Structures are given as structure tokens and as C-alpha cells.
Amino acid sequence: MIKGLYLPIVALLCFLAYTIYSQDLKAKDVREYKRKIVIYGKEKCSFCIEAKKLLDNKDIPYIDIDITWDKEQYAKLRNKTGQSTVPFIFINEVFIGGYQELANLNDTNQLTKLLNQF
Known part of the structure; x- marks a missing residue:
């Protein structure tokens, strides 16, 4: 059962990390002009x-x-x-x-x- 949950949890963590990181980059790009x-x-x-x-x-x-x-x-x-x-x-x-x-x-x-x- 634990093996079955491992892949979805890792995928979710990777997705969340990517989402947070990409939003930070977008915000930083906008701020650079100001x-x-x-x-x-x-x-x-x-x-x-x-x-x-x-x-x-x-x-x-x-x-x-x-x-x-x-x-x-x-x-x-x-x-x-x-x-x-x-x-x-x-x-x-x-x-x-x-x-x-x-x-x-x-x-x-x-x-x-x-x-x-x-």
C-alpha cells in the first residue's frame, strides 16, 4: 500500500514546488521593471x-x-x-x-x- 502512494505523493510535491517556483519567477520579472x-x-x-x-x-x-x-x-x-x-x-x-x-x-x-x- 505504501509503495502505491509513493509515486503520487512525489508527483504532487514536484508539481507544488514547480508551481511555487514559477510564480516567484513571474513576480520577480514584473518587479524588475519597477x-x-x-x-x-x-x-x-x-x-x-x-x-x-x-x-x-x-x-x-x-x-x-x-x-x-x-x-x-x-x-x-x-x-x-x-x-x-x-x-x-x-x-x-x-x-x-x-x-x-x-x-x-x-x-x-x-x-x-x-x-x-x-
Whole structure:
């Protein structure tokens, strides 16, 4: 009896995973046109969390890309930016640094000016 249920359960789990994943991709594609900030971060990174919190509190949209398990993407970002810590934050495809740089831009009112340039 258990063998008879194994295949339908696995098929259902695969279908659910595919559905959730494809919906996330569609949502991300739509958001890319509206968001000028991209944050590459890791799951439990306190600076990543603070950067997203800062933007959320200001109602500034952003794309959050989790690179916790993507060592290749992390290496590319490290080589491209010269920074070895997360988050890697880009505004209008220009690397601005990490959380501290984002907070400094916010504190000096430069963040709003950068976002309004384009």
C-alpha cells in the first residue's frame, strides 16, 4: 500500500514546488521593471536584514536575491566589487557598497536623489 502512494505523493510535491517556483519567477520579472535597487545577501545576515528594513521603512522597492548557497554568484560579486562581505547593494546597476553605505546615503538624503535620477 505504501509503495502505491509513493509515486503520487512525489508527483504532487514536484508539481507544488514547480508551481511555487514559477510564480516567484513571474513576480520577480514584473518587479524588475519597477525596482532600481538590488540587494544580494545571505539568509541570516544581520546587515542584509537591516538594509531591507531601512528600505521597507521608507517604502522603497527593491529586489532581494539570496546568495546563501550560491558560492559562484558570491565569488562573481566579490571579484566585481572588491567587497568580501554581504550585502552587495546596487542602485541603478551601480555598486554602492553594503548596509553602512546605504545608511550613509539615506542619512545624507542622497538615496532619494539617486533613485530620482532615472
